[in-house]
Every structure is written in C-alpha cells, then in structure tokens.
Amino acid sequence: MSWYEESVVYQVYPLGLCGAPHQNDGASEPERRLRRLIDDGWVGHMSRLGASCLMLNPVFQSSSHGYDTIDYLTLDRRLGTNDDLRALVDACHEAGIKVLLDAVLNHVGRDFWAFRDVLQNREASPYAGWFNIDWGGNDEWDDGLSYECWQGVPYLVKLNHSDFALNDYLADVIRQWEREFDVDGLRLDVAYCLDRGYLAYLRRIANELTEARRGRLGERDAEFVLVGETMFGDYRQWMGDELCHSVTNYEAYKGLWSSLNAANMHEVAYALERQSGSHPWDLYTGRHLLNFVDNHDVPRIATRLDDPRQLPALYGLLFAMPGVPCVYYGSEWGVEGEQHFGDYELRPALDAPEWNDLTSWVASLAACRRPGHPGAEALAWGDYAQLDCQPRQLLFQRQSEHERLIVAVNAADEPHTFHFDARCGRAVDVITGEDHDFGGGSEVPPLGVRYWLCER
Known part of the structure; x- marks a missing residue:
C-alpha cells in the first residue's frame, strides 16, 4: 500500500493553463509563468477540491507542445526556471499534494541536443546509437539520412532503448528530477510504445528511489510511482509488480461517457466487471488504474456529453468505481472544448480557478475518498x-x-x-x-x- 492507491489526482497541462506561446523561440529569457499555479490560487484550489496529487504534463524544454523534448533537465523557458518548478512542488507538498511529472521517454524533438550532434557528426557521433538511423536514407529536411519517428510524425524522433548508454542517461535524468525537484513519480507518456524490458528497467529505478526515500518519508509516502499512458488492449502488458504501478484506463473512459450518451449503462458495467470483478477471468482485480472522464488529449467532458446535466452523475460514477479518479483542470466547473488540430481548445489558458455547484459536488465526492472518511476504505480498497x-x-x-x-x-x-x-x-x-x-x-x-x- 502506498499514497497513490488512496489519492485523487488533478491533471494540469502547464503550457496551456499558463498561457505559454505555442512555439519556443529558443532565445528569450525565461518567463516565470509556472508561478501562476501558486500565485493565482491553483494549489489552494486543488487542496479545497480534495486533490492529493498533481499530475503535470510536460514542463521541460521543448520546441512546441512539450512532447518534442529539447532538454530533459531544464524547465521550458516559456514556463520559467528550475527554481519555479521546485517552488511549485514545495507548495504542493506543503498542502499535502504529491506531484507526478510527465516523462516523455519514447521520443524527442529534432532539436534535442543528442540528435543535433548526430545530424552534425553522423556515424561518428557518440549518440548515433540512441536513435534508429538509416544512413542511406533521406528526409524532408534533406539531412542525408532518415530515422524512425513516433507514429509517422517526422519531428518526433524515436529513441532506441536497446542502447544501454541512452537508458543509463535517462535513468540519471529521473534520479535528478527526484533529487532536484522532490517529485513523487512519473506519468510515462505513450507507455504502450515502450517494451516490457525497458519498463521493467524503469521500475527498478523507481524502486531504487522508493528505497532511498523511505527513511525520510515513511513507508506509505515513499513510493516513487509510475503511471503509464495506455490506450486499449490488455493492460497487464504494461502494468504489474515489475512494470508500471498503474496505467490510464481508456477502456473505462469510453464506457463512462458513451453509456450516458447512448442510454446503455451496460457498456460501462461490462468494463467494470471485466476489469475488477471477482471471477477468475476478470483482468485487473486489486489493481488501481487511473480513471478519468477527460484529459489533454480528448474532448472536454462537458462537450462530449450530449446532456451536460448528467455531469454530476458521471463524476459520481468516476469517484465510486475501482481505481484512482483523475480530474482535468477546469472540467470540475464545466469548461468546454472540442478537439481540433493542435488540441489548443482542450488545453486553454485560464486566469484563475473557478467554483460553482459542479465544483462543490466534485469536492464532496473527493472528500469521500479522503483516508479516514466514512466509506473511504471501501472506495479505495473494496472489491466490485x-x-x-x-x-x-x-x-x-x-x-x-x-x-x-x-x-x-x-x-x-x-x-x-x-x-x-x-x-x-x-x-x-x-x-x-x-x-x-x-x-x-x-x-x-x-x-x-x-x-x-x-x-x-
């Protein structure tokens, strides 16, 4: 048992919420936008809402949306400096809120320093093995080589995790994140693209950090948690005692909103029984998947639902089902957003948190999961x-x-x-x-x- 199983997660996409430019100019002085999460009352809002964990989407230096990393060790200049990230984590911890960082370990941007070295020095680069390069190919930039990229997106360069030097470098990055920022775990972007061997390696790093934190934080709070982003399929491919602690539950996400829109509660009921029931064939009984009704990659739930009056019932189901509930910033008061190219409408800049009847309802549900509250044990640990x-x-x-x-x-x-x-x-x-x-x-x-x- 760790802090994660009893948590309520609040997800923030910082580049969006803080109003950062869509592109990194690569030259300007850091703009300390991340401080807005402290100064504009977001940490206090999370605490009042009942969140006990903040999941931050990408914060490190990137070319655009955060998932095209340039530098794993420096906060994106559009958000500020490393000191600003540490200040946010400290403010969260003071409020009793754990922090997860978004770790983009499957691919990097073309401006990632090691890939730039490969473009300059080709086969002679000490980092050539970090990528899957075809030296006889070419690309749209006329680099005189081609390379594997993520899902055909040419500016997202796939990392080669069969290269031990790369894996050792990324392990040191994770250790530095924990040491410098005191974070409590990671969301692993596109974990479904990472092979089990590499996930097992990451779990060993997480276990190492957990052991080092135990004397300082105690048994319950020491766990350095890995939450893998997965879509569909059997989540046991990526989640287990030697893999991710938890994964994103897209199967139940689909059932949650679709069951209400189609007046077919049997859809989500089937998913819950299949995932967490007591039959020998049920898949994840006893595991704590990360449950959500929207996030930075899908339409806002107030837009997705045909009848927004059903939002309280939907959140009531979200907080009652087995697993860990996650709320996406702004959705707790009904922010709308349709999915279009760039996903900017899903990741809007917001000046300050708001509060309405829906927010109060979500807070009352989160309170039921607070350890020691009547019913909290059943909600966190009960069967289905x-x-x-x-x-x-x-x-x-x-x-x-x-x-x-x-x-x-x-x-x-x-x-x-x-x-x-x-x-x-x-x-x-x-x-x-x-x-x-x-x-x-x-x-x-x-x-x-x-x-x-x-x-x-």
Whole structure:
C-alpha cells in the first residue's frame, strides 16, 4: 500500500493553463509563468477540491507542445526556471499534494541536443546509437539520412532503448528530477510504445528511489510511482509488480461517457466487471488504474456529453468505481472544448480557478475518498460486485475489510427506485451524511448518485 492507491489526482497541462506561446523561440529569457499555479490560487484550489496529487504534463524544454523534448533537465523557458518548478512542488507538498511529472521517454524533438550532434557528426557521433538511423536514407529536411519517428510524425524522433548508454542517461535524468525537484513519480507518456524490458528497467529505478526515500518519508509516502499512458488492449502488458504501478484506463473512459450518451449503462458495467470483478477471468482485480472522464488529449467532458446535466452523475460514477479518479483542470466547473488540430481548445489558458455547484459536488465526492472518511476504505480498497444494471441506472457494491458501500447511479431525468437485497436495514449516504432505510425500495433522485455505507 502506498499514497497513490488512496489519492485523487488533478491533471494540469502547464503550457496551456499558463498561457505559454505555442512555439519556443529558443532565445528569450525565461518567463516565470509556472508561478501562476501558486500565485493565482491553483494549489489552494486543488487542496479545497480534495486533490492529493498533481499530475503535470510536460514542463521541460521543448520546441512546441512539450512532447518534442529539447532538454530533459531544464524547465521550458516559456514556463520559467528550475527554481519555479521546485517552488511549485514545495507548495504542493506543503498542502499535502504529491506531484507526478510527465516523462516523455519514447521520443524527442529534432532539436534535442543528442540528435543535433548526430545530424552534425553522423556515424561518428557518440549518440548515433540512441536513435534508429538509416544512413542511406533521406528526409524532408534533406539531412542525408532518415530515422524512425513516433507514429509517422517526422519531428518526433524515436529513441532506441536497446542502447544501454541512452537508458543509463535517462535513468540519471529521473534520479535528478527526484533529487532536484522532490517529485513523487512519473506519468510515462505513450507507455504502450515502450517494451516490457525497458519498463521493467524503469521500475527498478523507481524502486531504487522508493528505497532511498523511505527513511525520510515513511513507508506509505515513499513510493516513487509510475503511471503509464495506455490506450486499449490488455493492460497487464504494461502494468504489474515489475512494470508500471498503474496505467490510464481508456477502456473505462469510453464506457463512462458513451453509456450516458447512448442510454446503455451496460457498456460501462461490462468494463467494470471485466476489469475488477471477482471471477477468475476478470483482468485487473486489486489493481488501481487511473480513471478519468477527460484529459489533454480528448474532448472536454462537458462537450462530449450530449446532456451536460448528467455531469454530476458521471463524476459520481468516476469517484465510486475501482481505481484512482483523475480530474482535468477546469472540467470540475464545466469548461468546454472540442478537439481540433493542435488540441489548443482542450488545453486553454485560464486566469484563475473557478467554483460553482459542479465544483462543490466534485469536492464532496473527493472528500469521500479522503483516508479516514466514512466509506473511504471501501472506495479505495473494496472489491466490485454489480447488483443491478438498467439502461440509465447502475447499482454496485464496494466491500473492503471493514466497510461495505453500495453505490447507486441514476442518469435519468426522473427518479428511480432500486429494489434489491441490501443485506441490512439501514445505511448512511457518506456524500451528504443522510440516513437511509432500505425498506420498501431505495429511491435515487433524477441525475443523482448515492454512496450508502451499510450498517453491517
């Protein structure tokens, strides 16, 4: 058990939120935009919301969107200096918030210093083995060579992880991130592109850092966590005791919004049972996947949902399902954004955090996951058992060693009464603190959610 399994994650795309130019001019003095997360109240907002972990998308020197790295060790000049990143991490830690950095280890930008050396010195470069080069080829820049790139994007140069010198360099980068910035783990960009051998190597580095942190932070808080970005397929390819601690749960993401739009709750119910049920064939029971309803790569959930009135019900389901919930900045008050080329609308500049009824609702859900809160143990560690599923309703149980919680979701715009054997007479809704009597049926209001903590 570590801090991660009981966490609520808040995701920020800093280049977007802080209003950085879309391109790095490579010459200007650092602009200390990252400080806005402290000065404009974002750290306080995260704390009030109930987030216990900040996941930062790329912050290091890059040519444009952050995923075309130039320098792994220097904060992007559009965001400030390394001191600004350390100040943000310190402010988060003071507020009880862990920090994950986005580690882009599958590819770099064409202006990455080692690739520039290869372009200049060709086969004589000591870094030639860091990339998969065809010395007899050519590219659109007439470099007199060609190279493997990520998914056909020519300005994202694929790294060759069969080169041990490259892997040792990146391991030292990770060690320096932890040492200089005191971060608590990494999001591994496109982890589905990294082979298991390299992921196992990264896990050994993470374990090494965990061991070094244990004396200072204690058993629960020492874990240096790896969260891999994965899409579809069997997540056990990238997640396990010797691989990533956790992965992004795109399978459930699709079911979450699609089930509501199609009035087909069976879709997400199937995914939850398949992932976390008690049958021998269920895939990830006991694992803590990172769950979300939107992020920097997909449309904002307030845009994706056909009926935004269902947002409270959707967030209620997100926070109740097995795994770790993640909220993308601004979506907690209903920021909209459609996906277009460049994804700029998904990653907007925001002056300061806002607060409305939806934000208050998300905060009340996050409070239920705070360690020590009634129901928190069941939500973090409980098993999953489906009790009822209808086109717009889902009823399931999360049972841990000491708690049994029944979750009722009603995505319809009229009340719904669930009739089922609760195995007890009374409960308390841990969201509102209201008592509940299971006798005669259990009504849930339109677009409502209940977390009933059973008396036994």
